[in-house]
Amino acid sequence: MSRAKRHHYVPAAYLARFGEGGSVLVRRRRRPAMYATSVKNVAVESGFYEVLGDDGLPSDAIERGLAGLEGEAIMALREVEQSQQAPPIGSSARSTLATFLAVQFTRTPLHRERIMFPERVARYAGSREIDAALMAEYLEREHLGFSPRDSEVRAALDLTQYLLRERELFTKDNAIRLAFSTVEAVEQVMLRMRWSLEVARKPRLITSDAPLVLWRAPTPRDQFEGFGLENAEEVRFPISPAMQLLLTHQAREPVTWIEPERVRACNADMTLACYQVVVGHPRRERQLELLNLPPRRPVIRFNTGPGYRVKPDGTEDYMGEILHSWVPRR
Numbered sequence: 001m002s003r004a005k006r007h008h009y010v011p012a013a014y015l016a017r018f019g020e021g022g023s024v025l026v027r028r029r030r031r032p033a034m035y036a037t038s039v040k041n042v043a044v045e046s047g048f049y050e051v052l053g054d055d056g057l058p059s060d061a062i063e064r065g066l067a068g069l070e071g072e073a074i075m076a077l078r079e080v081e082q083s084q085q086a087p088p089i090g091s092s093a094r095s096t097l098a099t100f101l102a103v104q105f106t107r108t109p110l111h112r113e114r115i116m117f118p119e120r121v122a123r124y125a126g127s128r129e130i131d132a133a134l135m136a137e138y139l140e141r142e143h144l145g146f147s148p149r150d151s152e153v154r155a156a157l158d159l160t161q162y163l164l165r166e167r168e169l170f171t172k173d174n175a176i177r178l179a180f181s182t183v184e185a186v187e188q189v190m191l192r193m194r195w196s197l198e199v200a201r202k203p204r205l206i207t208s209d210a211p212l213v214l215w216r217a218p219t220p221r222d223q224f225e226g227f228g229l230e231n232a233e234e235v236r237f238p239i240s241p242a243m244q245l246l247l248t249h250q251a252r253e254p255v256t257w258i259e260p261e262r263v264r265a266c267n268a269d270m271t272l273a274c275y276q277v278v279v280g281h282p283r284r285e286r287q288l289e290l291l292n293l294p295p296r297r298p299v300i301r302f303n304t305g306p307g308y309r310v311k312p313d314g315t316e317d318y319m320g321e322i323l324h325s326w327v328p329r330r
Contacts, residue, residue: 007050007063009107010043010209011070017077017240018207018279025280027288030295036282043209043277045109051173062176066103073100077239085255086195086245094195097245101212101237102187105229106179108210110275110327114300115175118160130164132157145296151224155302155323189229193247198258203242204287206267208274212237214329215269224303226326236266241281267291273298273329298327 016022016039026042027034049066053059076093080086087093105111113120121130124138135157139148148156214232229235235247244266246252271278271291280288303324 005046005060006040006044007046007048007060008044009048009109010104010207010211011074012039012042012044013070013074014077014211015039015042015207015279018205018238019282023282025282025285025288026277027280027291027293028277029274029293029297034285034288042279048109049176051176062180066107069096069100069103072096076100080197080245081240081243084197084199084243086197089195094191098187098190099183101190101235101245102183103180104212104237105186106182108275110210110298111179112175114325114327115178117156117300118163121156121160122164130157130160135160143299144301151304152302155304155325158304158323159302159325186229190235190247193229193235193249194251196246196248196252197255198244198246198262199255200242200244200258200260200263202260202263203240204260204263204267204284205238205241205244206270206278206280206288206291207238208270208278210273210275211270213266213269213273222328225324226301226328236269238266238270269329298329300325300327 015024018024019039022038022040023036024039024042025034025036047058049062050058050060051062053061073096076087076096079093080097087097120142121135121138124142125134128134132153136148136153139153139156140146213236214227214229214234215236216227216231216233233248236244237247238244246256267287268291271293274293275297278288278291278293303326304322
């Protein structure tokens with residue numbers, strides 16, 4: 001069997017739902033011109049899931065395994081679209097989509113970059129010592145694009161020095177396996193959440209190369225901490241220009257018709273969270289053109305600060321300094 005070399009980290013069949021005739025409109029960071037292209041050319045990287053097999057040779061077993069899951073998921077999405085309701089609790093469609101969303105959550109290049117951060121620093125350092133000065137330099141020149149706070153330098157340095165003691169962890173094979181090792185836990189969180197469907201009165205939802213968007217209302221804490229599945233207010237996954245799945249921790253109406261204002265807000269959040277590209281319909285150039293697409297993508301951030309634990313009596317217990325890493329959404 002020939003080995004697949006071009007690996008999609010967002011399924012082409014999913015992206016095709018936002019275009020026509022297998023073509024979509026793409027806008028990239030740092031590139032002013034938009035262009036229409038085949039979905040085969042979007043969110044794809046040569047050998048992205050390639051690992052060494054038991055025979056010591058490169059294997060595309062992961063890519064082939066993902067293709068099977070993607071086929072089942074696309075059929076489940078069609079069921080959602082036709083019924084205009086989220087898959088019910090206990091249904092095979094819900095189980096399939098929970099697995100699919102969990103995989104999508106962990107399979108992006110951004111997720112892999114989080115895992116490979118210490119290796120990137122070590123490669124940048126070369127023969128130099130990885131100390132606070134070097135970390136500050138790396139964060140400013142290569143990672144953030146601006147001068148970091150001392151607390152961020154200290155947190156990034158502490159984490160990097162600790163993890164680099166296990167240097168063999170930072171290979172591509174281990175990064176892939178580590179990412180997928182979290183799928184089951186992510187899937188279980190999603191299955192516990194409340195699922196509903198949002199239907200746009202005007203079908204103008206877009207997607208991206210990181211289509212699963214976690215959202216919570218803006219807060220000053222966004223400057224020094226992130227949030228995940230457990231404390232996100234919404235997990236959004238658009239399934240077509242007209243509909244998106246919505247996962248929350250609070251009960252909602254099973255189906256909600258949303259106005260253009262809500263669509264624009266969701267598209268703005270999708271744009272800020274994308275890895276490199278946003279994807280829309282080939283005949284809606286103006287829609288992508290008006291989006292605020294910053295030149296730099298979201299990257300992992302670090303912070304060291306006081307940690308507190310809430311005790312049963314409601315008082316707070318100081319836990320000492322806590323190292324925290326996250327990827328900001330805005």
